[in-house]
Amino acid sequence: MLYCQAFGQSSRMNQLPIFTSGFELANLAVNSNLLHLSLSAIAALQDEVNRFQQQQQQSLPLGCRVDRQSKYTIVALVTSPSCTIHHLQQGGDLVSSADLKQKNFPLFEFLCSKGNPCFSILTAAITLFYNCFTDLSCLRTQLVDPVTGNLSVDTPLIITGNSLGGSVASLFTLWLLDSISPRSNKRPFCITFGSPLIGNLGLQRAISERSTWNSCFLHVAANQDPVPSLFLRPHIPQFLASTPQTILYRPFGAFLLCSELGCTCVEDPEVVVRFLESMALESTGSQISDEYLLRYYAEILETLKARLILKRSSLLGLSVTDSLEAGIILQLEAIGAKRIQQPQHNKDFTNLVSKLKEREQIRMFNKRKALNPSRKLNEIKIKMAYLEWYKKRCKAKEIGYYDSYKNHLSESDRDVTKYKKFLTNYWKDLVEEAEKKPQKEGKFIQLTWLFAGTNYRRMVEPLEIAEYYRTHGNRNYEALRSEHYRLLEKWQKEDADRPTGPPSNKKKKEVAGALTEDSCFWAKVEEAIISCELLMAPTSSALEKQSSRECLIDFEKYVMEQIKNYAVSPEIFLRESSFMKWWGMYQNTASNRSLIDFMRNSRNVQYEKGCF
């Protein structure tokens, strides 16, 4: 879908000269002290773990240490060397969130949302996490304040680990992110070195659905290290039989990809996969010990840092004039994808470059598209203004916009259908998008939008109802009510979420211009009319009459409550309105004293002025 859209626009997209800033981002990352400090913390812990192992003659599955430095707090996680290889060999497959739930480990269930109901995690990583759960829980209590939901450390928090230790660091960071209140602006930063991919598309989606989470992860992967690209393609024989999408590993977070020649930083999962693939061609593929790799990372980052202020000679050909293409080729050079640039791979190389180019263009295009959502909100306001005017005019005609639209007699009624359609389409999409998102994320939609949404619902849903009952014989609108109205109402109620006292003076003063709060009010009126007809029809059975009477008594009560709360627009009392029609039919059978008193004495006049 995304692709199709983008291709349709591709001619326009090509006109935008764009750049890739992976280098600049990588410079910033390598130049900062963060990677160095993280690696040192890991190395120190590794030594500690090794000593312990030699002394005690037993292996720890996972070691962890909290290092409170002056500028940062660094949490390092390492696995014992024997443990890692063992785990990776044994647990190189994925376990699904459903299975985890079944096995009574639903800790990561929070990653599921309606739009993305399940995900899978590398068995080795989640097993290790599960085995060390007590220690990790303990660690979590040290880091998160349970009352405020903020991080309880004073300095920026870095969670780091290498190889499988890094995978646990990623999982632990996810768990922390879920524990932190969405309002908190301090989040942990997870840096892994040479970690395997740990999840499928579901995990990637779950993380990128939350606007800020994806940027909390930086995975460092060097070209001589076989681990990061280990699960890129299903190398393991049992996968060869069938590889449905759900068991394919996918990256998340940003990747700092490096070789002794240079480095770059990418976030787009598609691009990460392509780069990892090109790097995998260079790696020896043999099993190398974690300790060796750790030293390797330390060396390579040291070299890179020293070389940052050096110019890089480049083989960039004269023929390359496009900025984006040049940027991509330079990046490929930097990560040491030499082989693919050799003449025999010429075609592959060209293909790769054009694929990567396309990805960047799509990203840029989507970014520009998403730039200004508030412009749309303004259009919505204008359409709403038209409806407001329609409502006003109908009121002047003593009929009310509900019934005017239901009767559908004049040109202006037909115009309204146009606005209604526009607004409904807009809100349906918006609600659908918002609903897919995870629960905690910004409480579905921001407050401004929720206000606008409530306003929309109260204004437009009566039109929907009118259309529905216009067709004779239709009953029971509320059972068939569109999902987006239901959700908008639900969110609005969750947001209001306070006991409703007596109506304020402001509410009373405003009632003349206000919209009826219950957007299904008119459906209830229609049902009451139908009940009334049934009650009076000689053909109705006793049972029908009985149930109709009960409905009507409930309705009377409901209406009176609404009136007492100043929750209905006084327009319902207009001469030609369906509500008055109902009252005309029913008044002699009415039983609710307050309502009878209100209607007979025309208290609606006072009501409109806010002094009933």
Added chain:
Amino acid sequence: MASVSLRENLGIREEVIKKACSVSMKTHKSAGKQLYVAEKIRNSHELVFSFPGSWSLSDWFIGSSFGEVNVDLELFPSLKYIGLNQIATVNGAFLNRFNAILDNTQFKKEVGTAVTDRKQVQVVFTGHSLGGPIAILAAIWFLEEYIRPDPKKMAPLCVTFGSPLVGDRIMSHALRRENWSRYFVNFVMRYDIVPRMSLTPLSSVEQQLRQVLNFFKARSQENVVEPSDFFVTVMRNALSVVSHAACKIMGNTNLLLETLSNFVELSPYRPLGTYVFCTGNEKLVVIRNPDAVLQLLFYTSQLSSEGDLPAVARRSLIDHLSYKDELEECLKMQSVTFLDDHHLEALPLSDDASATAESNMALKDLGLSARARLCLRAAGQLEKQKKSNQQAIDKKMEDIKNGLGKLQGYKDKCKHKVGYYDAFKISEDKEDFEANVNRLQLAGIWDEIIEMLKRNELPDEFEGRKAWIDIGTQYRRIVEPLDIANYYRHLKNEDTGPYMERGRPKRYKCTQRWREHAERMSNESLESCFWAEAEELCNKSGNPSIRDRVLQLKRRVEEWIRNGVLDEDVFLNGSTFEKLLTEHSLKNSDQNVVFQGSWS
């Protein structure tokens, strides 16, 4: 990259540059004795004010990390991002030094005499090294003091040599907006470390910096100093700043950038004015795009190989002291390359592309790698993008005028009733409804402009353009009363708070500040939102103690009407304001008669 003469392009005669250079080097001798030296150029109409450097640490930075402070808006009223009300920051140590000159010397008087001189004297501010920032601040002060009130006066010039950076992005933005940027010309030797130094938190390298300053003070090339570590530190910090900036100009969408920025200390300082880079072999490269200059500050000093480090590090110090000789040669050779935005955008990516072209040779002489060239391209491209955004916005000006025309018509019609404020507040008729649609359409256009300003997507000059300031004011005067009416109609004040405190949209605050700045007003120009105050006073109805405030408001309203910025219809019978005046018995008996007579 055409070869025009330097004089044509910069608007400065070569003799002036030479003179400025020699005077500023000479002035160092009076360091410690005088804070500035004034010298007339013989047989010419320039008066040169030159500022000596200083080699004491506390003159380079004070406070922590980068030592930046907000500028004093009393002294430098233009140094801000007007619409968003962001104030420029400047190196506190430099500002102190300049303030000392302004307060404790004859400087102010001497400049004043020069300006009033009947023979048109051009004032030239100049300085080498730390004299540079003082010259820049002096020139800005001069522009604020003399040119802003009277743009016809002879503009000053500011020529610096190896100057450290003075202020942040907003400072450079403000100078470009005022169209003053062209008066500032900064010469920088390819490797001179001083201009780059501002990108390092100097507080973290005090010891090394002291040694370097001592080296400069002794000005002897034999003086033993091992600058490699210092050079590497400065380059590293510069790299962080330029990488971060490059991510931004390339439109990076990666949120990781923000995460990382929280962990890295980045200098706020940015270049301003025109930069002239000396390649070191008698060529000059002139560039004005501030984003590109920033990139060049790093990339021109990048090493080719590790082995070069000791030599380049040493040169980074020596270059700082060799402006005079180098410039003399350069000016003789007149081999000048100009890199304007359209050149940048299409920069060749490698040296060999057209190695024969003289201009490309200059780029090669600056040692620009392919990556450096991509950054420069991006800087040129961004400026072009901003210009095309501006064109798109300019096209909307017609829509705005149409909308305002309709609302003006509405306003005129309403004069026969209670005035358009109250008519709109009641919203009884089709016209009121149509006015509301117009209001919303205009709000849409203006909100978009404000969003672009926030995201820095418009050229720096945008906020200084008269057409936009004027239409902004017109818009504010006609439409803001409707927003206020809408606000109080829905009683938003009861749950949100008074309009002025909680409800006023940015599009009005911003356009108001435009006008206040353009007309150099000392008071707030609140004529468009007097209704909000009237409403708040109405809400305190029954409270006799507010009579004074009502009276004051009335006087202000009368003044606004006299000045022609507010219409008399506010006094119409039945209007909110008229009711307020009546309640406090402040209505002039004759008022209505006169006004009604004037249009019926």
